[in-house]
Amino acid sequence: MAxxxxxxxxxxxxxxxxxxxxxxxxxxxxxxxxLSRKGIITDQEAEELRAELTSEFAANTPAGKLDxxxxxxxxxxxxxxxxxxxxxxxxxxxxxxxxxxxxxxxRYRFRLGTTATLGxxxxxxxxxxxxxxxTSTNNDFGSGTDNFSKTTDGVNLGQVFIQYxxxxxxxxxxxxxxxxxxxxxFFNPGVNGFWIDSDINFEGLxxxxxxxxxxxxxxxxxxxxxxxxxxxxxxxxxxxxxxxxLIGQVEFANKQWKIAPTFVGFAAPSAHDASANTPALQASxxxxxxxxxxxxxxxxxxxxxxxxxxxxxxxxxxxxxxxxRARRLAQTRNVxxxxxxANVGVRYGAAKIPGEYxxxxxxxxxxxxxxxxxxxxxxxxxGYLNGKGFILSGTYAITxxxxxxxxxxxxxxxxxxxxxxxxTNRGDGFGKxxxxxIDLSAKF
Amino acid sequence: MKKAFLFLLSVLAFVGVVRAEKLVIKGxxxxxxxxxxxxxxxxxxxxxxxxFEIAAEGSTTGISAIIDGTANIGMSSRRAKATExxxxxxxxxxxxxxxxxYDGMAVxxxxxxxxxxxxxRQIEQIFTGDVTDWSAVGGKPGRFSIYTxxxxxxxxxxxxxxxxxxxxxxxxxxxxxGNEQIVAEVAKNPNGIGYVGLAYxxxxxxxxxAIGNALPTKEAVISKQYPFARPTFYYTNxxxxxxxxxxxxxTLSDAGQKIVEKVxxxxxx
Numbered sequence: 001m002a003x004x005x006x007x008x009x010x011x012x013x014x015x016x017x018x019x020x021x022x023x024x025x026x027x028x029x030x031x032x033x034x035l036s037r038k039g040i041i042t043d044q045e046a047e048e049l050r051a052e053l054t055s056e057f058a059a060n061t062p063a064g065k066l067d068x069x070x071x072x073x074x075x076x077x078x079x080x081x082x083x084x085x086x087x088x089x090x091x092x093x094x095x096x097x098x099x100x101x102x103x104x105x106x107r108y109r110f111r112l113g114t115t116a117t118l119g120x121x122x123x124x125x126x127x128x129x130x131x132x133x134x135t136s137t138n139n140d141f142g143s144g145t146d147n148f149s150k151t152t153d154g155v156n157l158g159q160v161f162i163q164y165x166x167x168x169x170x171x172x173x174x175x176x177x178x179x180x181x182x183x184x185x186f187f188n189p190g191v192n193g194f195w196i197d198s199d200i201n202f203e204g205l206x207x208x209x210x211x212x213x214x215x216x217x218x219x220x221x222x223x224x225x226x227x228x229x230x231x232x233x234x235x236x237x238x239x240x241x242x243x244x245x246l247i248g249q250v251e252f253a254n255k256q257w258k259i260a261p262t263f264v265g266f267a268a269p270s271a272h273d274a275s276a277n278t279p280a281l282q283a284s285x286x287x288x289x290x291x292x293x294x295x296x297x298x299x300x301x302x303x304x305x306x307x308x309x310x311x312x313x314x315x316x317x318x319x320x321x322x323x324x325r326a327r328r329l330a331q332t333r334n335v336x337x338x339x340x341x342a343n344v345g346v347r348y349g350a351a352k353i354p355g356e357y358x359x360x361x362x363x364x365x366x367x368x369x370x371x372x373x374x375x376x377x378x379x380x381x382x383g384y385l386n387g388k389g390f391i392l393s394g395t396y397a398i399t400x401x402x403x404x405x406x407x408x409x410x411x412x413x414x415x416x417x418x419x420x421x422x423x424t425n426r427g428d429g430f431g432k433x434x435x436x437x438i439d440l441s442a443k444f
Numbered sequence: 445m446k447k448a449f450l451f452l453l454s455v456l457a458f459v460g461v462v463r464a465e466k467l468v469i470k471g472x473x474x475x476x477x478x479x480x481x482x483x484x485x486x487x488x489x490x491x492x493x494x495x496f497e498i499a500a501e502g503s504t505t506g507i508s509a510i511i512d513g514t515a516n517i518g519m520s521s522r523r524a525k526a527t528e529x530x531x532x533x534x535x536x537x538x539x540x541x542x543x544x545x546y547d548g549m550a551v552x553x554x555x556x557x558x559x560x561x562x563x564x565r566q567i568e569q570i571f572t573g574d575v576t577d578w579s580a581v582g583g584k585p586g587r588f589s590i591y592t593x594x595x596x597x598x599x600x601x602x603x604x605x606x607x608x609x610x611x612x613x614x615x616x617x618x619x620x621x622g623n624e625q626i627v628a629e630v631a632k633n634p635n636g637i638g639y640v641g642l643a644y645x646x647x648x649x650x651x652x653x654a655i656g657n658a659l660p661t662k663e664a665v666i667s668k669q670y671p672f673a674r675p676t677f678y679y680t681n682x683x684x685x686x687x688x689x690x691x692x693x694x695t696l697s698d699a700g701q702k703i704v705e706k707v708x709x710x711x712x713x
Contacts, residue, residue, distance in 0.1 A: 058530035
């Protein structure tokens with residue numbers, strides 16, 4: 001039935017020899033339409049050729065062999081891999097108890113995720129990570145019982161979420177709702193994140209609504225999160241009330257400033273979490289879901305210096321329930337409570353294109369009743385309370401995808417003589433904690 | 445002699461049974477609701493031994509039927525997708541398109557609607573839900589009632605491709621099983637809007653809206669000046685064979701194309 005006219009053969013040859021790629025098969029539709037409109041080939045010839053090219057594409061190209069669900073309008077695969085040398089020197093508080101550390105570690109982190117865009121408003125995503133830790137997905141090389149052991153290597157599901165984006169809702173410019181387990185969007189300036197460790201994947205529900213013109217010259221973003229800490233799904237009275245972490249933030253941003261009043265609180269309605277204040281039930285601060293009502297004010301000012309970006313940032317916060325929290329963690333009423341959490345830092349440069357670098361210096365203060373170890377950056381003072389000190393960090397971009405980073409953390413106890421509160425730290429910081437990290441990272 | 449006669453009779457009866465061929469045609473509602481049944485009736489007038497089984501449940505079902513080998517001819521108002529091509533190839537099936545006629549997907553509104561033309565951009569906005577009220581496009585205030593085909597329809601995907609820049613349909617849109625249902629709903633609803641093939645635009649209670657200045661006339665469709673014009677197809681496994689080939693030939697013949705025109709579509713020549 002098909003007749004191979006000269007123009008048709010010429011067109012085939014042109015497409016095959018001229019491009020011979022996936023793109024030629026996919027993009028030839030416009031050319032076929034033009035040729036048929038001009039009468040060079042008939043519509044029937046164009047359709048037969050289109051079918052052949054589509055068939056060739058489907059059968060003989062790597063992309064054509066992928067069968068992606070028709071509901072997916074875009075599929076993104078991205079991840080990162082990092083190898084790290086880490087030196088830890090941690091001296092316990094009080095001296096002589098457990099938790100002394102003086103060690104070198106050789107570590108890696110791998111994360112690989114995919115997000116599927118499903119039409120114009122919905123997205124589904126998941127991410128695999130190389131460790132189960134809430135605030136660290138690192139694994140140590142050489143940590144097994146035998147040489148080259150694989151016992152500690154694993155692939156874990158770090159994120160799994162469904163996201164809804166829209167515009168015009170309540171007159172907004174953008175709406176973002178996520179449910180599942182996912183990364184956060186709260187403004188949180190600091191090396192590795194300050195009051196939310198950058199490795200944390202929250203579980204629950206998060207919303208963001210953005211207005212461009214609410215205040216002239218400022219973008220206003222309202223963010224909220226309702227995150228499940230403990231489902232309390234075991235049997236018993238009050239057992240089914242979950243313990244929640246609630247975060248609310250309003251960010252005002254213009255070209256130079258970001259100011260974001262924030263509230264972070266625990267809501268632990270169950271008898272289990274609210275009354276669990278003995279060491280036997282609550283081994284560490286990360287499981288004490290009470291006495292947290294911290295107001296934070298993160299601020300950042302951005303400018304340029306000597307042709308490079310310069311940012312000065314700071315956060316100041318107080319826990320309205322700080323006294324109760326300090327006493328609960330110390331297991332005694334005889335404790336000086338420090339309800340203040342703060343940082344101040346300066347960041348210079350950017351490490352995005354090859355040859356660029358970024359330098360950061362930051363000071364932190366985390367009082368014994370100010371916050372929760374559950375959320376704090378785990379690299380500074382072990383992620384515990386009652387610590388102050390500084391961080392120095394430098395990153396150099398080797399290529400757009402490869403970078404090298406060195407970071408030094410040096411933390412000290414704010415109250416050196418605090419009781420340890422049982423066999424574990426219960427949120428009480430180390431006496432001294434130094435950490436040196438040297439990283440080589442790849443992003444893809 | 446008697447035995448020989450009976451043997452001959454049984455052979456003739458057997459040949460008769462074999463000779464009576466059945467053509468299974470599945471797919472597009474656009475083609476299968478009116479055009480193909482009329483072609484089949486006319487064809488049977490000269491091929492009395494041929495019977496037809498026609499199922500018009502959407503283009504996707506027609507292409508799937510060819511891939512699965514459950515139909516001789518698949519009707520489709522859209523082109524086969526790359527995934528369908530590769531699914532066919534995996535089963536040794538080569539999907540061959542044959543243009544049957546041309547269609548212009550016409551935008552229809554209630555006959556009492558004062559709107560007589562819309563721009564392509566307005567059409568996109570209406571069907572994606574960017575605008576929700578007739579007043580946004582110059583009409584009488586009232587929320588749009590959008591009627592679309594269902595997801596197995598080739599017209600559903602062609603409309604997304606040609607009129608909506610591949611965006612999603614408005615969440616308020618209502619999916620109808622066929623062109624006739626869309627026409628019926630729009631005729632009843634003063635705020636209704638939908639799209640149908642050319643064979644369905646003369647129903648009472650509706651009217652066709654021009655896209656810019658272009659109405660889906662025969663000339664505008666064949667010259668591709670009408671923005672929502674498209675070819676419609678039979679799909680077969682390779683070149684059609686036997687009775688299917690004869691029916692395809694009849695469809696493309698002068699007699700077949702006269703029926704195409706009579707139904708309201710645009711003939712291939």
